[in-house]
Amino acid sequence: MNAAAASELVQELLAGKHRALARVISKVENREPGYRDVVSSLHSHTGHANVIGVTGSPGAGKSTLVDKLARQYRDRGETVGVIAVDPSSPYSGGAVLGDRIRMASNVGDMDVFFRSMSARGTLGGLSTATADAVKALDAFGKDRIIIETVGAGQNEVDIVRTADTVVVLVQPGSGDDVQMLKAGILEIGDLFVVNKADMDGASRTVADLEEMLHMDRDPTAKLNTGHHDAPEHPDFGEDEAADDEAAHWEPKVLETVATSGEGVDELIETLDAHSEWLDGTGRREARARQRYAAEIRQLLRADAAELVDEELERHGGVGDLADRVLARETDPYTVADEVLQPVRDCVENRRED
Numbered sequence: 001m002n003a004a005a006a007s008e009l010v011q012e013l014l015a016g017k018h019r020a021l022a023r024v025i026s027k028v029e030n031r032e033p034g035y036r037d038v039v040s041s042l043h044s045h046t047g048h049a050n051v052i053g054v055t056g057s058p059g060a061g062k063s064t065l066v067d068k069l070a071r072q073y074r075d076r077g078e079t080v081g082v083i084a085v086d087p088s089s090p091y092s093g094g095a096v097l098g099d100r101i102r103m104a105s106n107v108g109d110m111d112v113f114f115r116s117m118s119a120r121g122t123l124g125g126l127s128t129a130t131a132d133a134v135k136a137l138d139a140f141g142k143d144r145i146i147i148e149t150v151g152a153g154q155n156e157v158d159i160v161r162t163a164d165t166v167v168v169l170v171q172p173g174s175g176d177d178v179q180m181l182k183a184g185i186l187e188i189g190d191l192f193v194v195n196k197a198d199m200d201g202a203s204r205t206v207a208d209l210e211e212m213l214h215m216d217r218d219p220t221a222k223l224n225t226g227h228h229d230a231p232e233h234p235d236f237g238e239d240e241a242a243d244d245e246a247a248h249w250e251p252k253v254l255e256t257v258a259t260s261g262e263g264v265d266e267l268i269e270t271l272d273a274h275s276e277w278l279d280g281t282g283r284r285e286a287r288a289r290q291r292y293a294a295e296i297r298q299l300l301r302a303d304a305a306e307l308v309d310e311e312l313e314r315h316g317g318v319g320d321l322a323d324r325v326l327a328r329e330t331d332p333y334t335v336a337d338e339v340l341q342p343v344r345d346c347v348e349n350r351r352e353d
Helices: 003-014 018-030 035-043 062-075 095-101 123-140 154-160 175-181 202-217 264-281 283-314 318-326 332-352
Strands: 050-056 080-086 112-118 144-149 165-170 191-194 252-255
Touching: 003 018, 003 035, 003 123, 018 035, 018 112, 018 123, 035 123, 050 062, 050 154, 062 080, 062 144, 062 264, 080 123, 112 123, 123 144, 123 154, 123 283, 144 154, 165 264, 191 202, 191 264, 202 252, 252 264, 264 283, 283 332, 318 332
Parallel strands: 050 144, 050 165, 080 112, 080 144, 165 191, 191 252
Antiparallel strands: none
16 A cells, blocks of 8 residues: 555545544554554544453353443443454454344444454464554544453453453353453453353352452552552653552452343443543553553564564574574574674664764
8 A cells, every 4th residue: 555545544534434444454453564654644643532441251241241331332422443352263253253243232333333353363463453453443533442352361461451441251150260360360450340140159259359359459468459550661660650549449340241231330330430530540641651662662572573584584594593503503692693783783873873
């Protein structure tokens, strides 16, 4: 795509044309030529949407709950974008598109934009692609953007970090799910929802979650107490980890029955409360700063890795280099120095300029 075509596509998206929005997200997902210029052009038009991440194990009822949330926001006159992410599938079809069928209450509503995204063999870049798709929806003018992931592993954690508010769904009586939360997602959840609360074991699951959150807040437990608020990188100072109570969000545990809509009103109210807390404490801007820092690092690492791969090929490929090391003709440190030397020279020359 040439510069003129990219500019026209951006202008059509900003003018509210859904077809242009769909094309931009396709370019972002497939990493088509020119997608970076398009996303860069959209950046100055972002920063207005409220982004909600919904994650949890398969079968927890995420799609049904997201459908109800979208319907509630539409009833309030707000526009909604939904990105359903499947990190495990190499294609965009299958279970993710099947889940969309269950979002029946919003079918035909042009102010609710649904899009399924998949890894397509590139797990490492999916969180960046999702963040870029969110930017497209934000620039388009969507008031609420919901990111839904099919699981709760590390890839999903990386993806939902794109959100302002993270909602974690857990099924009743699923001890494995609760144990899984200890593996990394507990500290990023702002709201924990026990869905299908009309099933046996719901009260016990709520109690288990509340106990885990209590331990997480207890300094003697020596656990992370940030709950999605502690700086991810050392770049950020103590001012962003303030100890006063006003700057700390206490994660909530709620119960819903998504199929009937029970508990969804309370969930919406709690989401609103968290959004107000983000604005009132300055945490929304702080989180955005953290996300941009992480995004810059990720892009730099990805671009640097491509340069390194090109240099590896110029030296005969990593296989040949490994054979030379195996034959004791050289060693891994020397190989690394030789491959990176042109990159170092280029960087040093730019510094001198």
